[in-house]
Amino acid sequence: MQRLHARYPFLEAARESVANEAVDLGTVVQRDPAVVERATQRVITALEEGRTGEPAHETRTELLSYPVARVLVSMVDEQVLVRKYARAEAATAHDRFVEDLESTTELKSVESTGLDLSDLLREFDLETAIERRGDDAFRIDVGTYLPLAEDLWGDEWRLVNRALTDGAVPVDEEELHTLLREAIRSRIEDGLPFEVPGAIADELEAEAAEIRDVLADLELTREIDTVVPELFPPCMKALLDRIQKGEHLPHHSRFAITAFLASIGMTTDEIVDLYRVNSSFGEEMTRYQTDHIRGETSPTEYSPPSCATMQSYGDCVNKDDLCEQIPHPMAYYEERIDDADDEEIEDWREGRGESASAE
Known part of the structure; x- marks a missing residue:
């Protein structure tokens, strides 16, 4: 027994x-x-x-x-x-x-x-x-x-x-x-x-x-090369939605979503393309800021802010049950990716041309 x-x-x-x-x-x-x-x-x-x-x-x-x-x-x-x-x-x-x-x-x-x-x-x-x-x-x-x-x-x-x-x-x-x-x-x-x-x-x-x-190490530096906006944490979904509506984001919000997108595998070109809808878009500055966050033109590759930091800046919105149980947007996304079927992920990626820029 x-x-x-x-x-x-x-x-x-x-x-x-x-x-x-x-x-x-x-x-x-x-x-x-x-x-x-x-x-x-x-x-x-x-x-x-x-x-x-x-x-x-x-x-x-x-x-x-x-x-x-x-x-x-x-x-x-x-x-x-x-x-x-x-x-x-x-x-x-x-x-x-x-x-x-x-x-x-x-x-x-x-x-x-x-x-x-x-x-x-x-x-x-x-x-x-x-x-x-x-x-x-x-x-x-x-x-x-x-x-x-x-x-x-x-x-x-x-x-x-x-x-x-x-x-x-x-x-x-x-x-x-x-x-x-x-x-x-x-x-x-x-x-x-x-x-x-x-x-x-x-x-x-x-x-x-x-x-x-x-x-x-797993929470903040694990490589995630799958971009599925449906599985984004609510805070990042909201920021992405604001970008796609052409809104001008404050610096802390822009940093958060850019660092998040870079961390889940989006290239500089893909991230820059997202910002093109903004009336005040400047490609050179957007590219420079993105490369800086990615660590391409700086000694540090920046991680997205923690949930506590997102909260302090007012960027923590639309919290769901999973938000109550995780300390970081990357941990949220990792949980959602882990829970999703490979077939579902592939369908989402194919439907969006492999990146959030297909939104």
Whole structure:
């Protein structure tokens, strides 16, 4: 049973198993470097790859790495990390349970490593809310569907686009698996971050510092070469809209949108073309300012302002739910890009001639 819990550490039974064995995390982080190493890898791989990495060979190490990883996430105490970590754990669990569900009865052992659909439905108290209507067809009560689908991007998840009948929403098997992944993500995210006892925090400070460094690099310097205005943060959407209406932007607003567009892969020529609609447009000055922000004619490549700075200048507008959970416009855009399907991105890019200038 411990192998099952190590494979699916979010299960209530896994938590109870650790509690029943009276495992002292303080002792673990002091005396078990393999657990700490795997926990750190869990969090860093979640940030870099959106999954939690290869499991440890030893079941106990894998099982205990999960609560230690949650401690590390809590120590760093950044909402963007909480979200990314929870999504990565949920994505890993999704990969595993889909594999389990596709396995034949002969190949699967629920006692060792596998889950079946009824296990998952029971785990989240969904047995009465979800009804099977065929091999690949299910119905889910609308009151259960809405909270599970609320963080899913894409118009197909909006209730207005679903066939609602007798208080239930029809979903196919793949959609049901996605909703179960969201149930797992919500459980993992719940309670994070929490207060970490000082003795444990002291032992894990080096690992937490390593994660902070990785997070800082990913948030502000990760190369994003996809330009999809539909996925821009609301503040940048608003500034882009003002440019395209020919409005004259104050210097701080102009800097913010130019730095943002440069950071997501637009060339100087493409950015300059955006400003041509402005009656006071001067190509030479616009090109100089853009190259300066890009670091072409200056020793520094400038990052877009943080959310706090955008707020102080009055450029933080039309905030949505995701805005409440991220510290930087680039982090917002990265989340949206990560959540979008490759096909959707390609359709948007083709429809816009590969850049925002096609608007």
